Amino acid sequence: MSAAVLVLNCGSSSIKYQLIDAENAHVAARGLVERIGEDGGHVQHQGDGEPVDLKLDLPDHDAGLKTVLDVLDQHGPPLSDVGLAAVGHRVVHGGDRFSEPVVIDDELEQTIDQLSALAPLHNPPNLAGIRVAREVLPDVPHVAVFDTAFHQTLPARAYTYAIDRDVARQHGIRRYGFHGTSVAYVSRETCRILERDPARSNLIVLHLGNGASITAVRGGESIDTSMGLTPLEGLVMGSRSGDIDPGAVFHLRREAGMSVDELDQFLNQRSGMLGLTGVRDMREVHRMATDGDMDAKLARDVYCYRIRHYIGAYLAALGEAHALVFTGGVGENDAWVRSHALAGLQRFGIAIDHVRNASRGGRARLISADGAQTAVLVVPTNEELEIARQSLAVVRG
Ligand SMILES: Nc1ncnc2c1ncn2[C@@H]1O[C@H](COP(=O)(O)OP(=O)(O)O)[C@@H](O)[C@H]1O
Ligand SMILES: CC(=O)OP(=O)(O)O
Numbered sequence: 001m002s003a004a005v006l007v008l009n010c011g012s013s014s015i016k017y018q019l020i021d022a023e024n025a026h027v028a029a030r031g032l033v034e035r036i037g038e039d040g041g042h043v044q045h046q047g048d049g050e051p052v053d054l055k056l057d058l059p060d061h062d063a064g065l066k067t068v069l070d071v072l073d074q075h076g077p078p079l080s081d082v083g084l085a086a087v088g089h090r091v092v093h094g095g096d097r098f099s100e101p102v103v104i105d106d107e108l109e110q111t112i113d114q115l116s117a118l119a120p121l122h123n124p125p126n127l128a129g130i131r132v133a134r135e136v137l138p139d140v141p142h143v144a145v146f147d148t149a150f151h152q153t154l155p156a157r158a159y160t161y162a163i164d165r166d167v168a169r170q171h172g173i174r175r176y177g178f179h180g181t182s183v184a185y186v187s188r189e190t191c192r193i194l195e196r197d198p199a200r201s202n203l204i205v206l207h208l209g210n211g212a213s214i215t216a217v218r219g220g221e222s223i224d225t226s227m228g229l230t231p232l233e234g235l236v237m238g239s240r241s242g243d244i245d246p247g248a249v250f251h252l253r254r255e256a257g258m259s260v261d262e263l264d265q266f267l268n269q270r271s272g273m274l275g276l277t278g279v280r281d282m283r284e285v286h287r288m289a290t291d292g293d294m295d296a297k298l299a300r301d302v303y304c305y306r307i308r309h310y311i312g313a314y315l316a317a318l319g320e321a322h323a324l325v326f327t328g329g330v331g332e333n334d335a336w337v338r339s340h341a342l343a344g345l346q347r348f349g350i351a352i353d354h355v356r357n358a359s360r361g362g363r364a365r366l367i368s369a370d371g372a373q374t375a376v377l378v379v380p381t382n383e384e385l386e387i388a389r390q391s392l393a394v395v396r397g
C-alpha cells in the first residue's frame with residue numbers, strides 16, 4: 001500500500017509542496033510557487049529529473065495549485081503513477097477543537113473558515129489551498145494538520161489571559177500556541193539523538209524562522225509557549241513585533257490615528273526586525289551590523305535578549321531543562337544568534353562550545369560545552385515529514 005503523501009503549505013502568496021513517502025521519508029519531489037496574485041509568478045520544482053524553473057502569472061491559489069499538478073505530470077513523478085495515500089495540509093489555527101490531525105470534510109472547511117479571524121494571515125490561504133486541492137484531487141483523503149494541536153496540553157494557568165472570563169470564553173480569547181508540528185518533530189528527534197526517554201525529558205525548543213516561538217516541553221507535552229491567541233505574541237520576528245504593551249495599540253489608535261486594520265498590519269507586517277532595521281532577513285541584518293549600522297546592532301540585541309528572557313521564564317516553569325534546541329531558518333543557521341541568546345546562562349547549566357556552534361552543515365548536532373548540565377542542540381525541523389507521517393497515520397486509522 002502506498003505511503004506517498006502530497007504535503008501542502010499554502011501561504012498568502014506562496015505554496016510550498018513536497019511529495020513524501022511517509023514510511024521511509026524519501027522526498028520524491030519538492031517545490032515552491034511564489035508571487036501568487038502578484039506580478040512575476042515563479043515556480044521552482046525538483047522532481048526525479050532536472051530542476052524546473054518557470055515564470056508565469058498566477059492570479060490565485062487555484063492557478064498555483066493546478067500548476068503544481070501540471071509540473072508534477074510533466075516533470076515527474078506524475079501523481080497518477082504514485083498512487084497518493086493522502087494530501088496533508090498545514091493549517092495554522094485549529095482553535096481549541098483539535099489536538100490531533102483530522103480528515104477534511106465540508107464541515108471542517110467551515111470550521112477552518114470560522115477560525116480565520118484568529119489567524120488572518122495564515123488560515124485564509126490554508127483554506128484556499130484545501131478547497132482547490134479537494135476539487136482537483138477528489139478521490140484522495142485530505143488531512144488537516146494544525147500548528148495549534150501540539151499545544152492543546154497547555155495547563156489553564158499558561159493559556160489563560162487575565163481578562164473578564166465571560167468575554168474571554170465568548171470570543172475564544174486564550175493562548176493557543178503555534179509551530180506545534182515543528183516542535184513535536186524536533187522534540188522527538190532530540191530525545192532520539194540524546195537517547196533519552198521523552199516521558200522523562202524537559203526540553204526548551206526555539207523555532208526561529210520567519211515566525212519565531214519558544215516552547216517548554218515536559219514529558220513530550222507542551223506546557224508553555226510564547227505565541228498566543230495569534231502568531232503575533234512572544235519573540236521578535238522577521239516582521240512581527242512579538243510582545244508589546246497593548247497600551248501602545250490604544251495610544252497609536254488615538255494619537256497616530258491608525259485604524260484597527262492598519263495597526264494589525266503594522267504589528268504583523270511592518271514591525272520586528274523589519275521595523276527596527278528596514279530589512280527582515282537576519283542575514284541582511286548581520287551585514288548591516290558588520291558595516292556599523294547602529295539600528296541593526298540594536299535589533300540583534302533586542303532579538304537575542306527577548307529569547308534569553310523567555311529561556312529564563314521556561315527554566316523556571318520546568319524547574320530544570322535537559323536540553324535546549326534551536327530550529328528554523330535562523331535557529332539552524334545563525335551561530336551568532338545562538339551564542340548571544342545564551343550568553344551569561346552558564347550559572348543555569350547552559351554553555352555552548354564555540355567551535356561546535358560555528359560548525360556548519362544541515363545535520364542535527366550537539367553544540368553544548370562538555371560538562372554543561374543542559375544539552376544544547378541544533379536540530380533541523382521537518383514540518384513536511386511530520387505532516388506526511390501524521391496524515392498517513394490518520395488515513396490508515
Ligand atoms: N544562514 C542564515 N543565517 C541567518 N538567518 C538565516 C539564514 N538562512 C535563513 N535565515 C533566516 O531564516 C528565515 C527563514 O526561516 P524559515 O524557517 O525557513 O522560514 P519559514 O518560517 O518561512 O518556514 C529567513 O527569513 C532568514 O531570516
Ligand atoms: C504560525 C507561524 O508563525 O508560522 P510561520 O512561521 O510559518 O509564519
Ligand SMILES: [Mg+2]
Binds near residue numbers: 209210211
Ligand atoms: Mg516556518
